[in-house]
Amino acid sequence: MADNFDFDxxxxxxxxxxxxxxxxxxxxxxxxSQRLREQKLLMYGEWLGAVIMAIxxxxxxxxxxxxxxxxxxxxxxxxxxxxxxxxxxxxRPILAYDNWSSNGLLQFRRxxxxxxxxxxxxxxxxxxxxxxxxxxxxxxxxxxxDDTPLTMLLFYSLIVSPACVFGIYRLQKKVHQKAIELxxxxxxxxxxx
Amino acid sequence: MISAPNSGQxxxxxxxxxxxxxxxxxxxxxxxxxxxxxxxxxxxxxxxxALHQAADRLKAAEMPRAYLFRIVHNVTVDHIARAxxxxxxxxxxxxxxxxxxxCPSELLGEQQQSQQLMRAVRQLSAxxxxxxxxxxxxxDAPEIADILQxxxxxxxxxxxxxxxxxMELMQNGR
Numbered sequence: 001m002a003d004n005f006d007f008d009x010x011x012x013x014x015x016x017x018x019x020x021x022x023x024x025x026x027x028x029x030x031x032x033s034q035r036l037r038e039q040k041l042l043m044y045g046e047w048l049g050a051v052i053m054a055i056x057x058x059x060x061x062x063x064x065x066x067x068x069x070x071x072x073x074x075x076x077x078x079x080x081x082x083x084x085x086x087x088x089x090x091x092r093p094i095l096a097y098d099n100w101s102s103n104g105l106l107q108f109r110r111x112x113x114x115x116x117x118x119x120x121x122x123x124x125x126x127x128x129x130x131x132x133x134x135x136x137x138x139x140x141x142x143x144x145x146d147d148t149p150l151t152m153l154l155f156y157s158l159i160v161s162p163a164c165v166f167g168i169y170r171l172q173k174k175v176h177q178k179a180i181e182l183x184x185x186x187x188x189x190x191x192x193x
Numbered sequence: 194m195i196s197a198p199n200s201g202q203x204x205x206x207x208x209x210x211x212x213x214x215x216x217x218x219x220x221x222x223x224x225x226x227x228x229x230x231x232x233x234x235x236x237x238x239x240x241x242x243a244l245h246q247a248a249d250r251l252k253a254a255e256m257p258r259a260y261l262f263r264i265v266h267n268v269t270v271d272h273i274a275r276a277x278x279x280x281x282x283x284x285x286x287x288x289x290x291x292x293x294x295x296c297p298s299e300l301l302g303e304q305q306q307s308q309q310l311m312r313a314v315r316q317l318s319a320x321x322x323x324x325x326x327x328x329x330x331x332x333d334a335p336e337i338a339d340i341l342q343x344x345x346x347x348x349x350x351x352x353x354x355x356x357x358x359x360m361e362l363m364q365n366g367r
Contacts, residue, residue: 007328007356010310014329017307019220021233023212024241026205028234032242035235097243097267098250098260101342102323105267109274185274191320192270 036093043091046083053080079126086119103192110185117178120171127164127171134161204248208241211251211261218330219265225314225326226269232276240268256339262332263340266323273319313362321355328352 057076060069090112094100100108134156141148212219219240227233243264244251254260314322327337338348 010359011329011331013307013310014221014314015217015331017221017224017311019217021216021220021223021237023209023216024237028238028241029205029245032238035238036242094271095246096250097264097271098247100267102267102270102320104342105271106274109271188270188274188319191318 039091039093043087046087046091050080050084050087053077053083075126075129079123082119082122086115089115103189106185106189106192110182110189113178113182113185117175117182120175120178124168124171124175127167130156130160130164204245207248207252208244211244211257212241215258215261218262221330222265222269222326225311225322226273228315232272236269236272239272240265243268256336259332259336259339262327262330262336263342266327266340270319270323309363313359316362317355317358320351321358324348324351325355325359328355 053076057073057080060076061073063069064072094105094108097105137148137153137156139145141153223233223237223240227236244261247260247264251257251260251264314325317325324337324341327340332340334345334348334352337352338345341348341351343351
């Protein structure tokens, strides 16, 4: 079917299309570099968050002895590691487009998107764990099984829990958005296969 | 360290010169892949930056034209992947009007045909559009294979598929 097509004539017609897109200038280079810097800053910001989580984990380990401190520290340490890794995978800039194939690029973006969804799910589970922890604190307090400090109970009930509920809701929206992006990337990757 | 600004300026000048040499092909690739003018401007800037970063390798490349198009098309694919703008959008009114205004009345038919071709190219799937754009710029199969990092056989298959899709779109657009 395509053999009957006068492709040479079409190519000639194509090359006569108006090519009035202005050549770039040094301002364009500065603007693109600025976007790249912003992307890097986002990554560094998330790394800073991971470092703060790691420091808090160490602090908890030494200042909150017992199973509670151990579990919390482990929880935070895992969060710090996953945040740093995911941030690197998602935000690291591509510096040499000439070393990639189109298919490779798409697979890279697809994997980054999948990792992003997994990270959102992990964070949602972390929020859920904090909600359960607050519930356990209340059970301990109401049944007087343990001496739970009132300030801790109020902090987790009035600040941490609402923030977690809001976080789960917002992350669910982001997961939905990423699912759409992933479907788009799957279709593109299949097209390039 | 002192020579860095000079080498940066050299890289900019080299890329600008290369861009001017291939201005038509790059412009057409931009127009075919991104209908939204603001997003097209971003894409152009990203391509310029990518070329700037690869300036030394571009200078040393055996086939600089193929090397240039590999970067142009890879940045474009990445743009499509991130922006989800692969679906065709109508030509922006300003450009459409400008194209018609610039055109003498005896060539108006040709101009409309040209717009129909642009529409059809924009409607192609991203992979087919990529290969057809390269073929329409008179790049041969080995160059296309080098740009897309695929075998000659795969280029032939993809090009055939793309031509068929383009022909169907052109016929449906009439």
